[in-house]
Amino acid sequence: MNRDEAFQLYKQMLLIRRFEERCAQIYVEGKIGGFLHLYIGQEAVGVGAISLLRPDDYFITSYRDHGYAIARGSDPRLLMAELCGKATGISLGKGGSMHFYDVPTGNFGGDGIVGGHLPVAAGMGYGIRLRGSDQVALCFFGDGAVNEGAFHEALNVSALWDLPVVYVIENNRYGMGTALDRASSVADLYQRGSAYGIPRREVNGMDLLAVRSVLGEAIDRARKEKRPTLIEAETYRYRGHSMSDPGKYRTKEEVEQMMKLDPIFVFGQRLMEQERFVQAELDAADQEAVAMVDECVRFADQSPWPTEETLYQDVYVRSPYVHMKSAEKDPAWKAAVREDNVPAKLPPFAVAARVEG
């Protein structure tokens, strides 16, 4: 990774941070509804991992999904519009915070069922093997998800058939209000891999470079040897589980302790020490991120609400194998089209700089 690339990743983490801080604000203002799960504190995991993907690779995530989409270069204006339930949202306002998708970038995004997307990731890996391509599928989930049956079934078949899937446990120590040791009978979650004979690693998820080196090896293994890996990234979420969670189950000290290891701060220091960046450059990047987020909110505010007709759209794919005369009595079939939607391409951000994927 050269100097520019490193700076890009720094900017990505910053943008995610500022983007989500703003989300929290406008949630309180009522612009965002439903569940809002913030990734703040965990940015190095998603940014580090996704920075290693090829454009044709896939990934799928849990509901805590804002960071990955931004890291992959999805237009944050479309994401903010989605959060505000606007027609211009990346999921046309139908998904919301938990359901970001950007298929042209390989982002099969946010799943609201804990553990529910692990078998789906295995399926992507299976499809890749069947097709004979050398793509890789990345799957992000939390420490709480490892206790679901879906984790077990997905890992067994991934190991059994050598599927090119990298499973990333983002161990932020809590599943909602439940500390890891009250949910899992073993402390080291990556050791769960031993039940499947699957390669397993632990990594400091607050350290972007550490994440990149461990993930790089795993992605390589998946691409070349077609073998899966289970990775446990030790990380932390600074905020509550979702906006409604005051986080009483942990001490202020613990949170402050972890915030000292802030992935963005740590990487910023490294950029200055090892890559000869100066504070002013980092500050400029920050202002740029804030300006972009302003633009995102402006875009969302100015965007129209979805029209009621869209309620019935996007349920089915119009199909020549369906008897439309009877099907169309169902408004969802009537509204069905043959094509898939593709997220809109917007004009460049007004702010000079851009974020690349």
Add this chain to the structure above:
Amino acid sequence: MNRDEAFQLYKQMLLIRRFEERCAQIYVEGKIGGFLHLYIGQEAVGVGAISLLRPDDYFITSYRDHGYAIARGSDPRLLMAELCGKATGISLGKGGSMHFYDVPTGNFGGDGIVGGHLPVAAGMGYGIRLRGSDQVALCFFGDGAVNEGAFHEALNVSALWDLPVVYVIENNRYGMGTALDRASSVADLYQRGSAYGIPRREVNGMDLLAVRSVLGEAIDRARKEKRPTLIEAETYRYRGHSMSDPGKYRTKEEVEQMMKLDPIFVFGQRLMEQERFVQAELDAADQEAVAMVDECVRFADQSPWPTEETLYQDVYVRSPYVHMKSAEKDPAWKAAVREDNVPAKLPPFAVAARVEG
């Protein structure tokens, strides 16, 4: 275990064997319908394990469930009647081969959903802990069941909360037609326990004494330390998965090889070598078992069919908290009673000897 006790267990295995051989015959004659899964070859596991239980302990099993009930001392006549769908069956003809239950003996018996009874076993262990008794719950299942999510969820909570449950994998090498290595990413199934930090053991399931020593230790641990154990018993089923399975997926040689290790033969030899039994005594025991099975079939043949009224019985428990006036418009509620059924007590077998539980 003294000489008599040893002989009792030998007789139990014989009775199970003869009972099921006869089941296969009368299945072909059409007296038994549906799925019939025979335990032939695996008798030492069930008999050995159950011989260690206290009368107030519990167990729950898969659909391959004939042997356990006989080992626990359930009246084989009621079991044969159940297989023939008669009103005198232990489940009143409603369960059939896969669904033997005998609650007064702690037998919560046959489950038809692979892996489905593991969480139930955990629940029994939880109830025991909550109650503060020193009972134990035993759970029998196959090598194929370990790949179900239910296995994972049940073992995690059993280890997490120290539940007095002994999980016994009866590894007969195949899940239906699928050899172990085509279904599990690891060869040693007991090692799956490492993902939960649960005590784990392997045992030769063809050797009654080996089963008793390993199970004895596990049951002790459950009773005294309240800790679960995962045991893998290496065994083999001589017959097909069910009556419809020709068993083409394995060689004649393999089957013959395993039959040389027949648990009943092996234990019989030991009785003669170490317990001074003579062949004539073993032969007498065999004739006795055959005679008992004859009586079972006679009992089943002479038993009446269930009446159509019983179709609606045993769905609900009549309850003072239900508004019966409206509920009773549903025939199942109309037929509901407050009490639980208890398997009938029949007069002693005509054949001199008896099988004790």
Add this chain to the structure above:
Amino acid sequence: MAILSMREALNQALREEMRRDPSVFLLGEEVGAYQGAYKITQGLLQEFGEWRVRDTPIAEEAIAGIAVGAAFIGLRPIAEMMTFNFSILALDQIVNHAAKYRYMSGGQIRCPLVLRGPSGAAAQVAAQHSQALESWYAHVPGLVVVMPSTARDAKGLLKSAIRDDNPVIFMENEVLYNLKGEVPDEEYHIPLGLGDVKREGRDVTLVAWSRQVVTALETAKRLAEEGIEAEVVDPRTLRPLDEDLIFDSVRKTGRCVVVEEGWPVAGFGAEIADRVQRECFDSLDAPILRVTSADVPMPYSKVLEKAYLPGPEKVVEAVKKVLYR
């Protein structure tokens, strides 16, 4: 009588029954230390300790299975599903175990458990978190299905559900948790399978349960302004169903509209329509109409969510149709 929210009423029911009967215990995700994701179990861990108020891993099949196993050996578990959407992962335990073991064992086994939690839409929680699956559960013999609409009913029915010896699916609704109402101070319970007329009227029968009772009552208010008197019948329990209460009302009004939050196709309202057309054929002056959620997954955007859900406007429209106005 005290004025309580449904949340408080449910909490009281749990506390009172747990005090009364030591075999009653609670388990589920965040029911203990966190005091419940929706605070229904507030204070119970402190009073009853971790073995009777058990925080579980995120493992719904295990949660339900543990309840089944404990119930088999004589305990009275109350398993909380953080929301009923996640009960889909526990369905095999409920349908193939809780509901069938008594029958398969010829009446040897009983399974006195309660599976409870919020069902239906909350506010903008989107497709995977907004499902109203009561028709799935009501389809299954061996289960009891309860869906209260008021604080009073919630407490009285939950106490009955806990004491009943059958597996009871107790579906609450997040939007109703803060709804306040009168709750008797003295001990009471409401029998399962007993419906309730929430408003009397002569012109049309509105059948609704859970949150949609609120919709139906609001509709009735609006209709009254136009001189249309709607009767609102709340079965409260879907299985067993107090069908006579519905039939009597329809025989009186000659017109029936079912309001439900579930999807239209094979929703529980279809079952009610089927029974009514069969039993009240000669009393019906118009076809039975149903107002349901839209036949799509729940969208996130609030404007679409509003278009998706049943609401007074839609019910008024349906009522006018059956009244040929």
Add this chain to the structure above:
Amino acid sequence: MAILSMREALNQALREEMRRDPSVFLLGEEVGAYQGAYKITQGLLQEFGEWRVRDTPIAEEAIAGIAVGAAFIGLRPIAEMMTFNFSILALDQIVNHAAKYRYMSGGQIRCPLVLRGPSGAAAQVAAQHSQALESWYAHVPGLVVVMPSTARDAKGLLKSAIRDDNPVIFMENEVLYNLKGEVPDEEYHIPLGLGDVKREGRDVTLVAWSRQVVTALETAKRLAEEGIEAEVVDPRTLRPLDEDLIFDSVRKTGRCVVVEEGWPVAGFGAEIADRVQRECFDSLDAPILRVTSADVPMPYSKVLEKAYLPGPEKVVEAVKKVLYR
């Protein structure tokens, strides 16, 4: 035209579509080396190899999830459930993933999978192995639900299901697998959502699907001997439903009996009854009646099994009721 069993017809459909389109693949328990628990996939492993005919561990959630994930990235999986009873363990993948991702993503994702296998009762396999859960699946927007009753329909519909770009729940029936019928030699497919009149008649409409079409036709034969001409309408697809075909028939006969293998409460027949009473209100000379399985778990004993299932006697009785005979 060749005379084939439904088993052979289904096998042909799978083979032809797998030959035609390399993105089509099969996975499930025992579909490969064992040639299928019910031999529907006979010979396919030999022809297409293990990556396109994949034997899986016993892990239904994974089977369905793998199909979903592969479908998301452009393959066309066919996941076999050894029986649909076990699909309860896969339901979250079907309902919360296959059926919802297109909508939640605003139309970016498509999920062209087929989930197939036998549903309903076989012979004496008891409560956990005899469930007819079509009303559950039909309840869910985003899914297509197909239930063929003849070899011809089975082949033509399965080919459409495989080519369709939506998740299709294809429910077969073990008892029908050996049923023989004419199957065209040439390439053909039957559009999803197109019903079929299996027998014409003027006196009463019998609506039935899958195995119960056989019951309905047998009933019609018996009724004919008494001079009653029953029309047998087979929707073939429950979602989308060819309701006009049913309505036209009922408008002609004025009487309707729905025959289904599912449980009565909130069964799919209730949905049909609801639509018919709504759309054919003025044409109905009698209430719509339903003949269903008994409202209990399936018993093992053959005498009880017979009492449990719908059968010609019960349908004849219902028909005479609606004819007031």
